[in-house]
Each structure stands twice: as C-alpha cells, then as structure tokens.
Amino acid sequence: xxxxxxxxxxxxxxxxxxxxxxxxxxxxxxxxxxxxxxxxxxxxxxxxxxxxxxxxxxxxxxxxxxxxxxxxxxxxxxxxxxxxxxxxxxxxxxxxxxxxxxxxxxxxxxxxxxxxxxxxxxxxxxxxxxxxxxxxxxxxxxxxxxxxxxxxxxxxxxxxxxxxxxxxxxxxxxxxxxxxxxxxxxxxxxxxxxxxxxxxxxxxxxxxxxxxxxxxxxxxxxxxxxxxxxxxxxxxxxxxxxxxxxxxxxxxxxxxxxxxxxxxxxxxxxxxxxxxxxxxxxxxxxxxxxxxxxxxxxxxxxxxxxxxxxxxxxxxxxxxxxxxxxxxxxxxxxxxxxxxxxxxxxxxxxxxxxxxxxxxxxxxxxxxxxxxxxxxxxxxxxxxxxxxxxxxxxxxxxxxxxxxxxxxxxxxxxxxxxxxxxxxxxxxxxxxxxxxxxxxxxxxxxxxxxxxx
Amino acid sequence: xxxxxxxxxxxxxxxxxxxxxxxxxxxxxxxxxxxxxxxxxxxxxxxxxxxxxxxxxxxxxxxxxxxxxxxxxxxxxxxxxxxxxxxxxxxxxxxxxxxxxxxxxxxxxxxxxxxxxxxxxxxxxxxxxxxxxxxxxxxxxxxxxxxxxxxxxxxxxxxxxxxxxxxxxxxxxxxxxxxxxxxxxxxxxxxxxxxxxxxxxxxxxxxxxxxxxxxxxxxxxxxxxxxxxxx
Numbered sequence: 274x275x276x277x278x279x280x281x282x283x284x285x286x287x288x289x290x291x292x293x294x295x296x297x298x299x300x301x302x303x304x305x306x307x308x309x310x311x312x313x314x315x316x317x318x319x320x321x322x323x324x325x326x327x328x329x330x331x332x333x334x335x336x337x338x339x340x341x342x343x344x345x346x347x348x349x350x351x352x353x354x355x356x357x358x359x360x361x362x363x364x365x366x367x368x369x370x371x372x373x374x375x376x377x378x379x380x381x382x383x384x385x386x387x388x389x390x391x392x393x394x395x396x397x398x399x400x401x402x403x404x405x406x407x408x409x410x411x412x413x414x415x416x417x418x419x420x421x422x423x424x425x426x427x428x429x430x431x432x433x434x435x436x437x438x439x440x441x442x443x444x445x446x447x448x449x450x451x452x453x454x455x456x457x458x459x460x461x462x463x464x465x466x467x468x469x470x471x472x473x474x475x476x477x478x479x480x481x482x483x484x485x486x487x488x489x490x491x492x493x494x495x496x497x498x499x500x501x502x503x504x505x506x507x508x509x510x511x512x513x514x515x516x517x518x519x520x521x522x523x524x525x526x527x528x529x530x531x532x533x534x535x536x537x538x539x540x541x542x543x544x545x546x547x548x549x550x551x552x553x554x555x556x557x558x559x560x561x562x563x564x565x566x567x568x569x570x571x572x573x574x575x576x577x578x579x580x581x582x583x584x585x586x587x588x589x590x591x592x593x594x595x596x597x598x599x600x601x602x603x604x605x606x607x608x609x610x611x612x613x614x615x616x617x618x619x620x621x622x623x624x625x626x627x628x629x630x631x632x633x634x635x636x637x638x639x640x641x642x643x644x645x646x647x648x649x650x651x652x653x654x655x656x657x658x659x660x661x662x663x664x665x666x667x668x669x670x671x672x673x674x675x676x677x678x679x680x681x682x683x684x685x686x687x688x689x690x691x692x693x694x695x696x697x698x699x700x701x702x703x704x705x706x707x708x709x710x711x712x713x714x715x716x717x718x719x720x721x722x723x724x725x726x
Numbered sequence: 727x728x729x730x731x732x733x734x735x736x737x738x739x740x741x742x743x744x745x746x747x748x749x750x751x752x753x754x755x756x757x758x759x760x761x762x763x764x765x766x767x768x769x770x771x772x773x774x775x776x777x778x779x780x781x782x783x784x785x786x787x788x789x790x791x792x793x794x795x796x797x798x799x800x801x802x803x804x805x806x807x808x809x810x811x812x813x814x815x816x817x818x819x820x821x822x823x824x825x826x827x828x829x830x831x832x833x834x835x836x837x838x839x840x841x842x843x844x845x846x847x848x849x850x851x852x853x854x855x856x857x858x859x860x861x862x863x864x865x866x867x868x869x870x871x872x873x874x875x876x877x878x879x880x881x882x883x884x885x886x887x888x889x890x891x892x893x894x895x896x897x898x899x900x901x902x903x904x905x906x907x908x909x910x911x912x913x914x915x916x917x918x919x920x921x922x923x924x925x926x927x928x929x930x931x932x933x934x935x936x937x938x939x940x941x942x943x944x945x946x947x948x949x950x951x952x953x954x955x956x957x
Contacts, residue, residue, distance in 0.1 A: 513818070517789070520815040521745050523837035528751035531840055535758055559837050570817070581921075582950035591906045611950060616921050 280457055284449030291445025292438060299434035307427055315390055315401060318418040321349070322403040326414045329357065334409045341366070352398055352419035358384065359412040368417075370395050375415060379404045383413030392420070399424050459487045463494060475502040516566050523559050530555045557687070564689035567621075568671065568696060582724050583616055585609045585649050586642045592623040593640065599627055603639035603654075610642065610649035613724040618697040623651070625690040626717050630655040632686055634714060648703075648720040656714040660707045668707065669695040694719075737847065738762045740781040742772040742798065743813070744790050748836075752785075755840030761847070769793030773801060781808065783847050788814040788825055796828045803829030807885040809850050813838065819922065826926035831887040832913060833923070849914025850887070861896040863955045864944050866935060868896055877935065887912060888931045895945060895955045904952040928953060 277285070325347045332343050340357075341364070347355050348367030356372060357364040358380055363372045374395055382389040383404035391402045399420040407414050462479060469477035478498055479491040530552040533540075540548055586609030593601060612619070623640075630637040634657020641652040660668060667673045672688040698705040703721035710716040739761045743749045746767075753763045764781065766772035769790045776784075784802065788795035795812070802808055812825040812833040825833055831850055834843060861868040867876040873889055875882045884892065890912045895903055905921055913923065928947075932939040946956050 513816070516817065517815040520836040521748060524815075525745075525747040525751040527837050528748075528755040528840050532751070532754045532758055563837070566817070584950060587904065587906065 280450060280453035283453040283456075284446045287449030287452070288442050288446030291448075292442030295438045295441040299438050303431065303434055306430065310423060310426065314418075314420065314423050318401050318416070319388070319390060319403050321418070322405055322414070322416040325355070325416060326405045326407060329414055330407050330409050333359075333407060333412070340364070347416075350419065352400075352421065354395075354400075354417040356415040356417070357407075357412060358415065359407075359410060368396075368398075370417070375402065380413050380415060383415060384411065393417075459484070459490070463490070466494065466498070470498055470501065475505055512566075512569060516570075519562050519566065523562055526555045527559050561687035561689065564687040564693060568689055568693055580613055580615060582611050583614050583619060584611050585619075585651065585721075588616065588619055589623055589640055589642055589651065592620055592627070596624070596627065599631065599636065601627075601637050601640050603641070605640060605642035610644040611724045612649045612701070612721045614701050614721065615697075618700065622694050622697050622719060623653075625694045626651075626653040626719075628686065629690055629694075629717070630657070630715075633657055638714070644723060645720070647723055649723045651719040651721075653717045654710045654714060655716075656710070656712075659709055659713065659715045665707050669705065736760065736762050737782045737851065738764065738780075739847065740764050740766060740772060740775060740779075740784045742766045742769065742784065742790065742795070743787045744768060745787075752840060752843075756844065759840055759844040761844070769795065769798040772798055776802070776805075776808075782851060783809045783811060785811050785813050785843070786830070788812055788816055788821065796824055799825065799828040799830055803885070807883075809847075809886060811843070811846060811850065813843070822922055823926055826923065827930070829885070829930075831885065846913070852914055861893065863892075863896045863957060866892075866896075866944065868893060875935070882934050884931070884934060887927060888934065891927055891931055892935070892945075895953060898954065900954055900957045902948045902951050902954045906952075908952060 328343060328347065329340075332340050344355050344357060344364060344366040350367075352368055354365065354367040354370055356375070358372075365372065375393070376391070379389055379391050379402060383406050386406040386408075388406070389404045391404075393400050393402050395417060400417040401420055402415060402417050404413055404415045406412075459482065466477045466479050475498070478495045482488045482491040533548055534552050537545060537548065586605045589605055589609075593599060593604060627637055627640075630653060634655035637653050637655050639652070639654040641650075641654075643650040643652070669691050671692040673692075695705050698719055698721070701721050703719060705717065705719045707715050707717050737760075739756060741749060741752060741756070741763050743752065743765070744767055749765050749767070753765060756763050764775065764779070766775055770793055772784070772786075773793070786795050786799060790798070795814075799810055799812070802810060810830045810832075812830045813836065814821065814825065814833060815836045816822070817835050822833055832846055834846065859870070861870070865878045866882075869875070870893055873886075875884055875889065875892065891908065894908055894911050905924055909921070909924055912927075928945060929939070932942050932945055936942045936944055944955055946954055948954055
C-alpha cells in the first residue's frame with residue numbers, strides 16, 4: 274500500500290478521532306434517551322391497563338351486560354386492542370387481531386396472577402402488550418398499546434445521531450486537511466526553493482519567517498544555499514582559471530611542435546627521435562587536456578541554453594563530411610528522426626564514436642540512424658575484435674582503455690572519448706551501450722528521445 | 727573594398743596577445759604558413775599600430791591587460807570591417823557570444839594549431855565570386871560587385887561576413903539554406919561544432935537589415951533546419 278502523505282495522515286487521524294468521540298457520545302445519548310422513553314411508555318401503558326383492569330373487574334363483579342361496550346370504550350385509539358381471556362373464550366375490542374399471535378406464556382402469566390409486559394409486532398404494528406390478571410374471575414386482561422409514535426421518535430433520533438457522527442468525522446478530516454496544509458505551507462515553499470536550486474538557480478532563497486519554529490529552518494536553509502552558491506561560483510572560477518592556465522602553455526607547445534615537425538629533416542639521429550617522441554606526445558597531451566577540460570566543464574554546467582531541434586541524419590552527415598579521411602561504406606539515408614539537443618555535444622558524440630572505431634577497429638563500416646520506439650537511434654558498426662561483455666560498461670569510464678590498457682600504441686587517444694560520449698548522451702536523457710555486431714565486430718548504439726514537432 | 731586579393735600575396739596578420747611565449751610560437755608557426763605577422767602586446771598597442779599600418783586580419787586575444795579584448799574588438803568594428811578572429815582560452819558560451827557580439831567574424835579556442843588558424847584566415851579573406859547580379863530582397867538591394875547593400879536607397883553598412891551571409895541567403899531565392907551550408911559557404915571550412923557563430927551573425931545581420939529585429943520579416947528562421955529569406 275502506498276504510504277499516505279503527512280497531510281492526509283493528519284487529516285485521517287483527526288477525522289477518526291472526531292468520529293470516535295462523537296460516536297461514543299451518540300451511543301451514550303441513544304442508550305440514555307431510548308431507555309428512558311421506553312420506560313416512560315411502559316409505565317404509562319401499564320398504569321392505563323391497571324386502571325382499565327379495575328373497571329373490567331368491577332363490571333365482571335356486578336355481572337353487568339355492558340361488558341362489550343366497556344371494552345370498546347377502553348380502547349384508546351384505532352391501533353390499540355383490548356383482549357379479555359375468560360373461561361376459554363376471548364373477547365376482543367379495538368383493532369381486530371388474531372389472538373393466536375399473542376404468545377401463550379404472556380397470557381398464562383396474566384391468568385396465573387402475574388402482571389407481565391412484552392414488546393411485540395402484531396400485524397405489522399409494534400405494540401407493547403400488557404397482561405394483567407383479573408382478581409374476581411379466572412381471567413386475564415391483555416391490552417396492546419401501539420408504539421408507533423415511540424418508534425418514529427427512535428428512528429428520528431438514530432438518524433440524527435448517525436448523521437451527526439458522520440458529519441463530525443468528515444469535519445474532522447476537513448479540519449485536519451486544512452490544518453495540515455497550513456502547517457506544511459512553509460515546507461511547500463522550502464520544496465520550491467530547493468527544487469529551484471537543484472534546477473540550477475543558485476539564487477533561490479526562502480523568505481524570512483516570523484514563526485519561531487520556522488525561522489531557524491529558513492535561516493539554516495538560506496545559509497546552506499549561500500555556501501553552495503559561493504562554492505559553485507568558486508569552483509567555476511577555478512575551473513576557468515585552470516582552463517586558461519593549461520590552454521595557454523599548450524598553445525605555445527603545439528605551435529612550437531608544429532614548427533619543429535616542419536624542420537624534422539634538419540634534426541638527425543638521437544635528437545630527431547627524441548623530437549618525434551616530444552611532438553607526438555605534445556599532441557596527445559593537448560587532446561587529453563582539451564577532453565579533460567570539456568568533461569569537467571560538462572560536469573559543472575547546469576544549464577542547457579543551446580537546445581534546438583536537430584535532424585540526426587544531417588548532423589551525422591555533416592560530421593562525416595568534416596572528416597575527409599573517414600570513409601564509411603554505409604551511411605544513413607534521409608529522412609531521419611529529430612531530437613532536441615545541443616548540436617555541439619551531439620557532433621562530439623558522433624565524432625568520438627568514429628574516432629573510437631578508427632583507433633580500435635580499423636574504422637566504422639556502417640553508420641545508421643533509425644527511429645525506434647519513440648527513440649532516435651544511432652548505430653556505429655565496426656568489424657574489429659569487438660568488446661568482451663565484462664568490459665562493456667568499463668569502456669565508458671574515464672581513462673579506462675579496456676584491454677588495451679598497459680600496451681599503449683602510438684595513438685591511443687585521450688582515454689576520455691567514450692566517457693565524453695556517455696556524458697553527453699546522458700545529458701540528453703539518452704543511453705549508450707556497445708553490443709556485438711551481427712557478423713562480427715562491435716556496434717555502438719546511442720538512443721536519444723525523439724523530438725515531436 | 728575588402729582589402730587586397732589574397733592570391734599570390736603575403737597576408738599580413740596583426741597578432742594581439744599578451745603571453746610572450748604564445749606570441750612567439752604562433753608567430754613562428756604562422757610565418758611557416760606564409761603570413762607576415764606583426765605582434766601587439768596589448769590593446770592600446772594594437773590600436774596604435776592600426777592607426778599607422780593596415781593589416782588583412784587581426785587575431786585578438788580576449789584577456790588582455792589594460793584595454794580588454796572585447797573593447798578593442800568594438801573599437802575596431804566601429805572603425806570599419808577589418809576581419810577579426812578571436813583567439814581565446816575562454817570557452818564559456820557567454821564569453822564566446824560576447825566576443826562575436828562585439829563584432830568578431832570568427833573565433834577559435836586555444837590550444838589551436840597555426841595550420842587550423844591559417845585555413846580560417848584564408849576562408850575569411852576569400853572573395854565570394856559566385857554571384858555578380860544585383861539581388862533584391864524586400865526593400866533591400868544587394869550589389870555583390872561593389873559589396874554594398876542599399877535599403878530603400880540608403881546604404882546599410884555590413885561587415886564582410888554579414889554581407890556574405892546575406893548574399894548566400896538572398897541567392898537561394900527563398901529556399902531554405904541549412905545551418906551547415908551557411909557555415910561551410912560563409913566561413914569556408916568544414917565547420918562542425920556549436921552554431922553560436924552563425925546565431926550571433928544572423929542576429930547582427932537582422933539588427934542591420936530588419937525593420938524590427940525581434941520580429942524578423944526578411945531573414946526567417948526555419949526551425950530545426952536553417953534560414954531563408956522571405957521574398
């Protein structure tokens with residue numbers, strides 16, 4: 274079961290508490306009032322019956338003939354019934370009922386001289402049956418007093434109590450939800466500020482709080498944000514300085530190397546061989562530094578301001594065209610899928626994958642751009658030795674040269690090419706991996722979310 | 727009016743760079759590539775030199791002591807359309823864009839090889855001889871032979887790069903020209919990488935030829951592809 278949010282938990286607890294309290298009160302009210310009313314009704318019915326029994330008793334004693342009229346006069350309403358059990362015969366007046374529906378024990382109790390009362394439902398009407406003995410004869414007097422009025426009152430009371438209980442529970446939930454929202458409002462602001470910072474807006478701060486409980490949180494948060502902002506700015510400045518301090522001497526070195534390389538013929542013997550080493554290493558060093566600066570800059574940059582809709586096929590074509598020495602037999606055909614991306618970074622991805630194929634597998638034999646399941650897919654195939662499964666993740670790590678580590682040739686690259694590919698692809702919310710190419714070799718696959726116009 | 731034709735002539739380069747080693751190494755390497763290199767160690771130095779001497783192209787470092795590279799760039803642009811290539815160790819997008827907005831025609835980031843730089847200089851100075859007819863776009867009249875643009879009869883002053891950009895777009899007769907085609911034809915090398923170079927130049931061009939640069943009616947963006955002129 275998914276965990277409920279704090280707000281809803283507060284609301285539910287308050288609602289439940291309110292429900293429990295009001296239902297306990299309702300039960301209490303119900304018991305007290307219904308018991309009291311029931312007793313009142315019984316007492317009044319019994320008193321009435323006792324008075325009536327005395328009248329009937331008197332009539333029986335005198336043996337007057339007006340017994341039937343008397344009994345008729347004793348009924349109090351259309352729903353009440355009077356029954357007289359006398360030597361095997363039953364006299365009924367008022368609402369006519371079948372005497373069989375009355376329980377025998379009740380009548381027997383009356384006959385034996387024990388007064389009794391019982392609640393019954395007779396012909397669909399709730400009644401209170403009062404059974405009394407008639408002292409002068411071996412007879413029982415039974416009066417059925419209707420309870421319709423009382424039952425209506427009970428129903429009304431119960432509806433009132435149940436509705437009240439439910440309403441109070443709902444009110445509790447509403448109150449809890451409102452109070453929860455009120456209490457959590459500073460947290461909402463905190464979340465907003467924190468996500469702004471996470472999104473790259475390092476200037477986002479919490480407003481000063483007047484509530485002493487929240488003031489500390491706000492000031493702590495703002496202090497942390499200040500520190501973070503300063504740290505990021507310092508890091509960026511430092512990275513900029515490092516970049517400048519490395520790029521400047523490299524500019525001197527690569528150009529001096531170029532001048533020397535032109536004059537290689539003038540420098541024979543050992544000095545010449547040393548010069549070869551120096552110039553080729555300067556080139557490699559330069560590439561490594563540039564890649565390293567790019568990869569660390571990409572680490573830092575939070576904003577992507579250069580996003581545009583790019584046709585992947587023309588991008589690949591353009592990169593291939595800019596590498597006159599690269600000859601790929603199978604190239605993508607138009608039209609291709611479009612992606613939302615940073616052109617410079619995607620150029621770099623394609624370029625580095627082609628570099629990689631050239632360096633380790635004698636060059637790419639097929640570059641394909643496909644549309645696949647809502648993804649734009651770039652495949653770069655080579656017919657080299659392939660990449661063993663255990664190295665397929667590692668080759669995308671920085672400075673991890675796969676199996677070639679330890680036996681560097683003259684041109685091993687910076688060791689950062691595929692790491693840069695992975696980094697740029699991830700920035701575009703894409704994935705990159707290497708698999709076996711059908712027929713031998715490696716297939717590097719890049720998948721980017723396709724842009725829909 | 728775009729300086730001497732570069733075929734068969736030695737091109738003169740003003741290298742504005744405060745780092746002594748870079749100045750020497752780039753100077754030697756560019757000399758090997760066939761350029762005549764004159765050094766300037768600061769912005770003031772460069773502006774002084776330009777008062778007395780003419781150059782075909784200026785290579786400008788952005789981080790200079792005293793007068794900042796951007797200011798030098800703006801000052802030069804205010805004086806005319808001398809081609810400027812920014813050579814910078816700053817690679818942040820904002821720095822690059824600031825340099826281009828200040829009027830530079832192109833930029834390269836250090837460490838750069840003199841051979842790459844040479845290719846870019848030659849591309850920049852290459853005369854575009856493809857088009858000789860007078861072109862008309864809206865109320866613009868483009869005269870490739872004299873490299874002038876008239877807007878409703880009045881001359882609009884464009885830099886060499888802006889002019890070539892406009893000619894490439896105008897001669898496509900309203901068809902879309904892709905970003906890659908524009909970069910290759912105007913900047914002349916197999917350009918790949920960021921398109922800020924093109925974006926900033928389009929922006930600069932619009933500022934000069936559009937009635938409302940924020941709502942361009944002549945040079946129209948075709949999303950995801952490139953640009954076209956609205957005839």
